[in-house]
Every structure is written in C-alpha cells, then in structure tokens.
Amino acid sequence: MSIADVADRLLTPECKAFLSLAVVDADGRPLGLISRYALQNIFMLRFGRDLHGQKPAHSVMNDAPLVVCLDTRLEEAAQQVTSQLTYPITEDFILVDGEGRYQGLGTVLDLLKAMEKRVAQRNAVLRRALVDLKESQAQLVQSEKMASLGQMVAGVAHELNTPLGYVKNNVQLLRELKQPLLQLADTHGALLDCLHAADCDEARLAAALGEAVDAREQAAPELLKEDLQQLFSDTLYGLEQIGELVVGLKNFARLDRAMSEDIDLNDCVRSALVIARNNIKDKAEVTLQLGELPRMPCAPSQINQVLLNLLTNAAQAMERCGQILVKTWADDAAVFISVQDSGKGMPAEVLARIFDPFFTTKPVGQGTGLGLSISFKIIQDHGGTIRVASEPGRGTRFLIRLPRAQAPNLQESA
Structure with a gap:
C-alpha cells in the first residue's frame, strides 16, 4: 500500500476521529503505526502527493510505536506511556492482549484524562482523610487538656x-x-x-x-x-x-485577660509553681533563679500549660526527694527558661522520641503521651524552640527559647 492509499483512508471526514493507523501482520501482531499527523505533514507540502504519494506506506511508519498491554494497571500504563512520550504529542499507542495481538488504539489525551480523574478521586479521599485527621487531632488535644485539667x-x-x-x-x-x-x-x-x-x-x-x-x-x-x-x-x-x-x-488560666499580651515570663513561672505545688512538694525542693526579663508578647495561658507540664514531669522523674532548678534570663533577641531536675534521667533511645505524639514511658492509664508534643507545638507557634538534654542517673534539663518579637503564628495559636 502506498502513502497516497493510506492518506485517502485516514484523511477523510469519516475518519477524522482516528488519528493513527496500526499496521499488523497476518497473525495480528503490530508491526508499526502510521500517524495521521505524519501524513498531514507530507500532504500539506506543495506537490506533496505527487512527490511522496507513490512511496510505500512503511516509509512513514513508526516501527517502534508505544505498545501497552490491556491487562496493565492504569497508573502503570500512564507511567509507561509518559516515560516514552515525545513532544509535541503526534502519536497514539497500540493496545495488545496478553499474547501480543493487536486489540486497538489508545490516545494519550484520553489516558491523561483518565489519570486526572483518578487523581481527583484520590485527592478527594485524601482531603476527607485530612479532615478526619484534624478532627481526631483536635479531640486528642482536647483529651490531653482535660487530663491536665483533671490533674491540676x-x-x-x-x-x-x-x-x-x-x-x-x-x-x-x-x-x-x-x-x-x-x-x-x-x-x-x-x-x-x-x-x-x-x-x-x-x-x-x-x-x-x-x-x-x-x-x-x-x-x-x-x-x-x-x-x-x-x-x-x-x-x-x-x-x-x-x-x-x-x-x-x-493567673494560670488567664480567664480575664487577653489571649495574647505582653507579659513578664517570671509571672508565668510563679503561677505554674503555685498550681504544681501539690505535685512537687513531697518529691522535690524547688530553687528559683529568676533573672530580670523584658515584657514580651505571648499567650500566657499556653506558656503556663507548658511550664506546668515540665514541672509535673520533673516531679514524676524523682525516685526520691530531689531538686528542681528553674532559671530565667534574656539577651537582646530572646528570653530563656530552663527547667532542670535531679531525677532518674532518660536513655538516648527515649530522648530521641520524647516529643513524638503518643510516646510515653508512663504506665498505661497514667499518661496520653501528648503533653510534650503539645508543649513543643505551643513553643513552635510562638516562634521559639524547646530542647532537652538528659543522662540516666543525672537528671534532665529542658531549655525554652522564645523570641522577644511576636511570632506570626501566635495569634492563630492563641
């Protein structure tokens, strides 16, 4: 068959929906693909039919077309086609059965539309999962707050x-x-x-x-x-x-105050100590070394929650009556709060996971594993950092650094 015969078959109004013509052998196995675009490039030339029309069809045939098995999963088919695709897109791909026999043609655009639909469906599932996750997270945070409130x-x-x-x-x-x-x-x-x-x-x-x-x-x-x-x-x-x-x-709850205000963090330390006094008094002696601090913007009730958590954990780490040292100081850029105890300390494998949600070394029923995770998030929302150093038998020290300038996420957090 000549190029002109193929063109007469493809370039007709009745075949305008077909972009390519597969060439198969007697056993139905594909030999190549003749693209409608290849023919158009020839016959759009001046005297194109006269110059090229009598040449054999295989001269414009792509003998290495894209071939996809019908049993291939949609994602794998898309990956296979797009990995071999050239731009601009001028060809379709051949569909074959499990034995390699020709079964039809597929268009890249239709494949991409199918993938787009699949991605949209998965995005919808992921959005729903994200909403459920946020709701679960809010419930867990509320549960931790209620547990802390119960202890308080x-x-x-x-x-x-x-x-x-x-x-x-x-x-x-x-x-x-x-x-x-x-x-x-x-x-x-x-x-x-x-x-x-x-x-x-x-x-x-x-x-x-x-x-x-x-x-x-x-x-x-x-x-x-x-x-x-x-x-x-x-x-x-x-x-x-x-x-x-x-x-x-x-003062600890700040129920009659603004959610975010300028405050001396030493006041937060004192408030947290008043509330934690019952948990500490039989387990540790508290030493305060409070430096002179500038007033700085923060959400006081949230900082109080962090300090109460650290003080309670320090008391619970005592195997016998020990010491808790609370220090505060400031430099030109930030304010620092250190809570150090003389408790049993933590090994490296525990220290590496100390801020992970749900991680706890306490017995079942005595902790949710969210206290330090929530504390980490509160300090992060304030634009600060919280670090921990510990050694078995020598105690633990938490160091909080809060910038003196208000963090962008503070209002949202509060």
Whole structure:
C-alpha cells in the first residue's frame, strides 16, 4: 500500500476521529503505526502527493510505536506511556492482549484524562482523610487538656483542703468558746438589771453577783484572749492561702485577660509553681533563679500549660526527694527558661522520641503521651524552640527559647 492509499483512508471526514493507523501482520501482531499527523505533514507540502504519494506506506511508519498491554494497571500504563512520550504529542499507542495481538488504539489525551480523574478521586479521599485527621487531632488535644485539667484541679483541691480544714476547725472551736462568753454577758446583764431595779433586795443582788462570778470563772477571759488571738491569726493565714491559690489559678488560666499580651515570663513561672505545688512538694525542693526579663508578647495561658507540664514531669522523674532548678534570663533577641531536675534521667533511645505524639514511658492509664508534643507545638507557634538534654542517673534539663518579637503564628495559636 502506498502513502497516497493510506492518506485517502485516514484523511477523510469519516475518519477524522482516528488519528493513527496500526499496521499488523497476518497473525495480528503490530508491526508499526502510521500517524495521521505524519501524513498531514507530507500532504500539506506543495506537490506533496505527487512527490511522496507513490512511496510505500512503511516509509512513514513508526516501527517502534508505544505498545501497552490491556491487562496493565492504569497508573502503570500512564507511567509507561509518559516515560516514552515525545513532544509535541503526534502519536497514539497500540493496545495488545496478553499474547501480543493487536486489540486497538489508545490516545494519550484520553489516558491523561483518565489519570486526572483518578487523581481527583484520590485527592478527594485524601482531603476527607485530612479532615478526619484534624478532627481526631483536635479531640486528642482536647483529651490531653482535660487530663491536665483533671490533674491540676485535683492538685488545687488538695492544696485548698489543708487551709480549709484548719479554718473549719478554728470556726468550730470559736463556736464552742463563744458559749461561756455569751453566758458571762448574760449574767453581767442580769447583775446590771438588778443594780438598777428599785425592788432588788440584798439576797437577789447576792445571787446575781454569784452567777456573774461563776460565769467569769467558766469563761476565763484573761486566758481566752491569747487563744482567740491565735485562732484568728491561724484562720486569716488559712484564708490568705486560699486566696493565693485562687489568684494563682486565675493567673494560670488567664480567664480575664487577653489571649495574647505582653507579659513578664517570671509571672508565668510563679503561677505554674503555685498550681504544681501539690505535685512537687513531697518529691522535690524547688530553687528559683529568676533573672530580670523584658515584657514580651505571648499567650500566657499556653506558656503556663507548658511550664506546668515540665514541672509535673520533673516531679514524676524523682525516685526520691530531689531538686528542681528553674532559671530565667534574656539577651537582646530572646528570653530563656530552663527547667532542670535531679531525677532518674532518660536513655538516648527515649530522648530521641520524647516529643513524638503518643510516646510515653508512663504506665498505661497514667499518661496520653501528648503533653510534650503539645508543649513543643505551643513553643513552635510562638516562634521559639524547646530542647532537652538528659543522662540516666543525672537528671534532665529542658531549655525554652522564645523570641522577644511576636511570632506570626501566635495569634492563630492563641
């Protein structure tokens, strides 16, 4: 068959949908591919039919066409075709069965459209998975916050119970001590009434006076004065402790303050220590070395959450009563907070995963493994860094660095 015969077959209105013509042998195996574009390039030339029309068809045939098996997966077919594709796209590819026999033609554009549709479907699945992941992440973060809140409330409740206990005991004791005083007041009132009464005789006056003397002996006001002074002092001290805890809790949560504000980070350290006091007091002695710090923009409630987590972890790392050292200092660019304990420390394999979500060395039911992960994210949102150094038997040190300029993600985080 000549080039002209092939052109007459392909370049007709009826065949305008076909781009190429496969050439197969008697067994149906493809020998090559004659592209519609190759013929157009010939016959668009002046005298193209006269010059090239009588040449054999194989002279314009591509004898190494793209061949794809029908059983090939769509992704693999696309990779196979695109890896051999040349631009501009002028050819189609041949489809064969498992035995290599010709089964039809495929167009690159249709393949790309199919791949685009497949990618769109997978993107939709990934978007749904991302939404589900974010929802799960939010639920887990909320769960960790509730667990931390539960520990914090339990600690504060325990701290409140001690002063409340002796305030209550003092009030009950005052209630008991008031009875002799009230009795003394009543007998003195009866004696005064008798003295002012015109009909009060000597016997009645003597009886009233005797009752007053007995009541005074029962009340013993000269001894009661010192007891009452001590009771009132103890009660006021207990109420001051309760007030300190309430103010510390309010400052810790910052419920009445802006989500982001300029603050002295030493105030955050003190607030976190008040809330963590119950978890620390029987396990470690806290030493503060607080330097003079500039006020800087941050989300105080989030910084408090990080410090509470570090202090609680430090206390839990103590196998016996130890030391916790909290230091703060600043330079021209940043503010630093160091929390160092004398606990059991961590081996290298634990240290490498310390900020991984869900990683915990605590027994089941005693930790979610999200505390340090959330703390890392909070410091990161503030534009800062949190680093850790530890050695088994020598304790652990966390170092927080926060830039003095507000981080771009701070408002969103807050």
